[in-house]
Amino acid sequence: MPVPRARQITLSAAERRRLKQLAYSHTAPYQQVIRVRIVLDAAHGYSNAKISRRRKVTVDTVRLWRGRFAGEGMKGLADRPRSGRPPKFTPVQIAEIKALACQLPAETGVPLSRWSCPDLAAETVARGIAPAISASTVRRILATDAIKPWQYQSWIFIRDPDFAAKAGRVLNLYARIWDGAALDDDEYVISADEKTSIQARCRCHPTLPPGKSRMMRVNHDYKRGGALAYLAAYDVHRAHVMGRCSPKTGIVPFTELVDQVMTAEPYASAKRVFWIVDNGSSHRGKAAADRLATRYPNAVMVHTPVHGSWINQIEIFFSIVQRKVVSPNDFTSLDQVEDRLIAFERRYNETARPFRWKFTPADLEDLLARIERHEQKEFDSQQHDHCEQQPDVLDVAA
Template sequence: MPSSKLVPLVLSDEERRILEGWSRRRTTAQGLAMRAGIVLACAEGGSNTEVAQRLRLSRNTVRTWRSRFVSDRLDGLSDEPRPGRPRQISDDQVERVVVTTLETTPTNATHWSTRSLAQQTGMTQSAVSRIWRAFGLKPHRVDTFKISKDPFFVDKVRDVVGLYLDPPAKAVVLCVDEKTGIQALDRSAPVLPMLPGVPERQSFDYIRHGTTSLFAALEIATGQVISAVKRRHRHQEFLAFLRTIDKNVPAELDVHVILDNLATHKTPAVKTWLLKHPRFHLHFTPTSSSWLNLVERFFAEITMKLLRRGVHRSVTALEKDIRGWIEQWNTNPKPYVWTRTADQILESLAAYCQRINDSGH
């Protein structure tokens, strides 16, 4: 129950309109957007603790901005002045830089640089740079994303995450996938070792000696990896890898396999084999959702620590190094711990989709 000392927070129509604008507008500083969201949530009712739990913030944060708003209304949500030299850049100039960065592009480029935006706004390049840092703006960077169109996306997320967070008894849960097209690359000149002040140096060009594929099954409970290195990745190789898993997992345990929707995982031959081995249960991740398979984290590890800078003069040498690396991994495996619930994932995705819709693209 709310404390009897808690001052009720009632908004006027104008205050609500302004706060909702602050919380939605893309050009609003993240701090101000958060404070507006706190006040709007408090106006709906509930104690500071309840609001903090809803917004996933600390109780002290909610109490601070609730009190500031009750005392000073909208003015109370602004940052308090700090000691130091008076500001040389006005709020209007800051807003112009932020809005221009977020909502426009230069005529001769896909994104602004500090130099081009300084010329556009009549400010110094260092001033633009400081504003970008303050608002976390990095126009030179771009991240990629892909939203799954799988009609059973929600069901598959709940199924896979359920296995991570609450694995079944008397069973092992394995994350399975193939890392295909691993190239045996040899540099055209010897690698120069690292020296004080000088990084290791490799020639820009290289010689290809062929490719191989790594089949891996990561056990989520222990981090142990069952693996096989094969020159091809047809359904025949996948079937052979299933047999390898079958030999390595104690016969009294069920086997739950998390894997993607690759066609070689669903051929009639694979389905026939599964019917003859009822202890195997396949759990498919949604399409375009490789991030849901923890074995991808293992592939990232072996790529970073072995493959990316490795030099191999033959596919045989590459395969030997891969087997040796995994053998060493299995002497001291470290399981990857999944922490997010299915509800948290779906809520984040819904919020991201809403941002895409609000972007106007």
């Protein structure tokens, strides 16, 4: 019986260049590198036996990849599609596992607040959905639909009936508009609030700086050194912060912050200064607005809606303070906390630029419209469920 001749390999300049790049690649899969080197050796005229000795593979392996390249080119060096291991769980079982993950554990009689993959695996076996299943398999099943029951996100209803009007006033002030007219150059917008309960935690062992292959180390044990409040006013368009520290919050500390701002230029001689505040007890309601207007006739207090503090830009600055100044908390005394806050305030004002506020009145309208559609959908669903639960009048009469 005649021995089959080895397939002849002839490479173009482009193919040779591509194959050489793969042959000496440090990132390509090792199997692909071996296949490419077999093809290059074959193009040099080496026999299958010699290539087998050079690449330390069997002659059958050389014959396989040499023949595939001769017949299909570069595509022939890829693996053929494989059926893989047969599925261990049926589509019905997978659907039941996903349905279980989409239920609150308490509603199923399980005393948990949320599911974890080990809990779901144990519950799957307990319910007889599958005789056995691992937590990693449950995680892979849920990953196909991006279901993560161990995560949660909080939300809150809009309870303020004048939410749209109040939020619209604030957003218009950010765009330098009040009552439909543009603000003058001598009119300013201030965003103010308090950051409460900033503690002085003196660590029992000093914090160690980062080093080679080592992150900063903060001792877990600490002694409490008290707490203070940081009151700040942020000029929205000038990106300038004015703040002070106080042992506690209240009307008097907030009034001191107002005095600090309104007695300084350019606010003392300004035509109008708009103060955007939330509904905290220090500046809540019409009484606070009247108190401010009586003390400074050129000051106008503008309240955010209830549960609408997220549209107050001072909260962005407070988040910066939390990340860059307060955390990790390691202060020997409240005086050190105050000095650090005031020093950071000066440092921030040297390079600060206005926040790129992107939430516009048009975005507010879209948000409220989506909420309205969602509430209507929920209402229709409840009405439908209620009608299904009511007995048919004709059936009762019969």
